[in-house]
Amino acid sequence: MNGELSVGIAGLGTVGAGVVRLLQENAAIIAARAGRPVRVVAVSARDRTRDRGVSLEGIRWVEDPLVLATDPAVDVVVELIGGASGAARDLVEAALAAGKPVVTANKALIAQAGGDLAGLIRGGPGIRFEAAVAGGIPVIKALREGLGANRIASVSGIFNGTCNYMLTRMRDEKMEFADVLAEAQALGYAEADPSADIDGVDTAHKLAILAAIAFGRQVDFGAVHVEGIRRISAVDIAFADELGYRIKLLGIARASEAGIETRVHPAMVPENSALAKVDGVNNAVVISGEPVGDIVIQGRGAGAGPTASAVVADLIDLARGRQTPMLGMAPDALRSEASVPMAAHRGAYCLRLMVLDQPGVIADVTAVLRDHGISLETMLQRGRSPGDVVPVVIITHETDEAAMAAALVQIAALPAVQEPPALIRIEQA
Amino acid sequence: MNGELSVGIAGLGTVGAGVVRLLQENAAIIAARAGRPVRVVAVSARDRTRDRGVSLEGIRWVEDPLVLATDPAVDVVVELIGGASGAARDLVEAALAAGKPVVTANKALIAQAGGDLAGLIRGGPGIRFEAAVAGGIPVIKALREGLGANRIASVSGIFNGTCNYMLTRMRDEKMEFADVLAEAQALGYAEADPSADIDGVDTAHKLAILAAIAFGRQVDFGAVHVEGIRRISAVDIAFADELGYRIKLLGIARASEAGIETRVHPAMVPENSALAKVDGVNNAVVISGEPVGDIVIQGRGAGAGPTASAVVADLIDLARGRQTPMLGMAPDALRSEASVPMAAHRGAYCLRLMVLDQPGVIADVTAVLRDHGISLETMLQRGRSPGDVVPVVIITHETDEAAMAAALVQIAALPAVQEPPALIRIEQA
Missing domain, CATH: 3.40.50.720 (NAD(P)-binding Rossmann-like Domain)
Known part of the structure; x- marks a missing residue:
């Protein structure tokens, strides 16, 4: 040696x-x-x-x-x-x-x-x-060794600097997704084929690895629910701001009685949370363990030096x-805990619709939600422009993903709904 | 095995x-x-x-x-x-x-x-x-192993949860130091003899250990400059707020060409910095290394579980x-780098005086600063009350600690200055 x-x-x-x-x-x-x-x-x-x-x-x-x-x-x-x-x-x-x-x-x-x-x-x-x-960020070492005594409840975070840079720019400069993407590509922050980053696959790879270590089981990339940020628009970010949230692309792995939930999607996080404050190309990981509590590690997630x-x-x-x-x-100490399908997820949702500004639209939408047992927390419609297409934002109380998905299909089919609805989950992370 | x-x-x-x-x-x-x-x-x-x-x-x-x-x-x-x-x-x-x-x-x-x-x-x-x-927070492992490839430029942070809790309460509730201390003692957050915490000794112990590991030299506790938070008052915190800062008790170890600087003192940090956002009993460490950049780790710094x-x-x-x-x-690979005395420190300062509200006081104070080559960035005097004692806050540009210390002695001796001046260093951390 x-x-x-x-x-x-x-x-x-x-x-x-x-x-x-x-x-x-x-x-x-x-x-x-x-x-x-x-x-x-x-x-x-x-x-x-x-x-x-x-x-x-x-x-x-x-x-x-x-x-x-x-x-x-x-x-x-x-x-x-x-x-x-x-x-x-x-x-x-x-x-x-x-x-x-x-x-x-x-x-x-x-x-x-x-x-x-x-x-x-x-x-x-x-x-x-x-x-x-x-x-x-030495997160593998932290999970495998430094926090090895803990029963991990969840690992979540911002694992893709390109997406976080783009979302930060969209908010700071009130720019649309396509413009920020073009800018990021010109600066070399996003690749010519940006799919791995903006469609969430890169984040899902990292999350699958962290989940395996956190929960002591084999890597199960196929079980990760993956959504990217292509559907996020400037209006979503503006509404999130108004409601006291930031929009981030999160990877979340959480243990529940049913098994391990692993998901990657844009999420609204409260503006005072640790992850809301992580801007630009930075990454951050929140590890929640018993008895250590919450450990947050932040740093540069890519680039030659880091x-x-x-x-x-x-x-x-x-x-x-x-x-x-x-x-x-x-290997023989690893557990074979089940992965929980996304349909079994429970959480709060933010639904943004582009609707014709005409009487009865909100009543139609809320009727669909009611029929699926989904209760509303907030409804926002800013600006009136009869006959034009205007954004409507609805925040729900905690509900089942399956119910939300079914409601979404019906809402998308309403005549007054002019674009596919954007669905952003709300996380307290 | x-x-x-x-x-x-x-x-x-x-x-x-x-x-x-x-x-x-x-x-x-x-x-x-x-x-x-x-x-x-x-x-x-x-x-x-x-x-x-x-x-x-x-x-x-x-x-x-x-x-x-x-x-x-x-x-x-x-x-x-x-x-x-x-x-x-x-x-x-x-x-x-x-x-x-x-x-x-x-x-x-x-x-x-x-x-x-x-x-x-x-x-x-x-x-x-x-x-x-x-x-x-697994910071020893991060420094010794996870970031072992880096040349460390600085390690700084909030290492005492009791002090951070007290400073957070002083700001949130606009309470005075003595009242918050009594409350913290009643809650068991501060000890009956709180000296090790509030006088900065506990932070200095931790800083000395981190500095030794970060810079690869023997532990040199004696070289740490130590000031606690006893002199921080509600008025300091209010002025800091107005100027866009938070007051935190920091431990800072930094490498310079002259050697290693290690110091513990209350500091004003910009409200948007990572350390400004660490509230309550939490601890946080900022490690700055080449080529990793800045890594911030936050978590609970005390208690049975952590x-x-x-x-x-x-x-x-x-x-x-x-x-x-x-x-x-x-041991034979450790370096014998010199510790830099506090008198050689350079930085910006916030000076808070309690002065008699009468003509000529500010002129006297600023003349002393000028005589020591110290230039002013901001001067605030809030509220007028002729003949009464009022607070005056002065922010300096970067200057020598030795010059500042000498000026402080003269300022404290001015007839209109009614209490020992409070000196809080400004850190960009």
Whole structure:
């Protein structure tokens, strides 16, 4: 354990280059905390000629990343290729099969194939993935170790900086979704194909991982209910403001008597709550445990620096020989608790309709809600413009998701309702 | 490593009883995360007859806690007696000398004797103290491990729930310090002798520990500049509000080219900053590192539950064999960076004076400031009452602490100044 820890990195995008840079720039601090030097000895990426703003001098270039899995000169494989299948998965499987530890930032891979990968680990450190969730925030370590004595009641938070940036801009500048998206793409905050972010899939990957660790069960990505932010409009944000809420894309995992509920959707949170105050590209996690109470951790959730910080933290643990099972407990200690379907959810809802401003519309809508046993808390209609289309916002008391979904179908079919209704859940988080 | 981890607990106050209860109530979760059962086999406390609301059945009662240090049936000693000397220190020294790991919540002991204790550790896990700082917030683990790759620029925060509760009450209810203190004592939030909390000593203990870990050097409690909150009055809080600030008792450790600055004092922080929003008995830590950026962790900083959560997290690490040097790096890797004296501090200041409302007073005060090269940003005098004593608040631009201290002596001596001036530093934190 006194020699250096030699690292092979596959993938030299923003994060990969950030890891190489961090291991060079903070080499002395990292060696002190790791108990020995941590050094990149080999890298593999698609384009050898690209300037990544970091020195690769003295580092071996490997054309086929798979070679790293069995290279005796490589102690740890760092997988930063990305994607739940293909080269990334092949490399991770080969390394684990060869008994070599893996560090990855690949949330899609862990969320979608975590169970299969766990089956490949034959003792030893296996696979580590602090960087897969919430970037620089050490939330995996907090859940698996720092709060390990707690019975976790819920883990929730803002896990996608792109969406949070967009929602913050929409509110600050009173901009529409499409305009903010175009702006975010121009600034490089959103990808050309923004679907993984704005449709909630990225948040769902992270939530599935956190839920598995929090509740001590296998990763169950398929059970996560996923909605994104495409349907959020400036008028929703303005109404939320008026009612004392902020709109955030949340991932929420909660234990109930029926099992584990995992869901990703836009939510209205009270403006004084911890999550309401998290703006811009920041991420935040709220962990609710017994007996610790609520722990809130906030920080930058993406970018080269924060992600590299998490990758290297995993390398330091490996260098020190600190081992933790993949999900915090041995596979045979994991529970097989049921996932609760979204239809069984109970909560309060905010319904925003675009309706023709004519007599009787509100009566029709509220009759549908009454027929489904849904009681109203607030109804807002701002501006009068007879014959035009105007927004109407309705807040319900706590009710069943199934009832709300059924009511929504009928409301959408009312002649005066001119657009598909927007449904935003209300969370006290 | 497959047998149980047997624990001997010395001290059965609120926290000790909380640890016994937690190890019983969450036994299955803890065993799964620890990889084996963690069980209390022996306890020692002063009064055997007291009802602590927890079952001690099957647990051996030991009259002399020192016996735990050498008891072969005890794998780990948990020291919850408290105090930097006496029985607590004797026990910890004896256990370390016997090669037995120690878990403690004793911030005074680590802050004041940490260096000596480190010298007693002969390999092995040594002493662990997650519970010593910020209760349930796993900040020691975050600094030593989760953010281990970072060059830390600063660690600051609210580390004393009693003071934060009192300052929150003073603001919410417009109460004076003495009244809030009496109320906090009646509620059990403040002790009969509240000095350790309200004079900043408790915060300084925690800050000294965090600074040592953040900057990789020995604990230097003596170097911490310490001021408490006794001098804060309702009028200070009202003026701070008007100027867009909150007053918090902060601990701040910051690296500069001159060395490490560590200070505890009331500070005005902008109302939109993360620390301004931490109210009541909560604690919060802001860690600023390169490349991670700012990480903010918030949670309950005291009480049986949160503190027991931290103690048992340390026990889980011991059960798993996860080892970390006391300050995150081996003793010979620690740096010997100088502590910067408070006189060398630079910052902005808020000065609140109680002056006779008569012509020329402000001119006299501002002349003193000018003579010391201190420039003014804001001056507020609310209410006119010729001949009476009225508050005057002055905000300075950034200046030297030494200049400010010298000016303060002269200002205090002005005939129109009727009370010792209150000085509150302004932090952008």
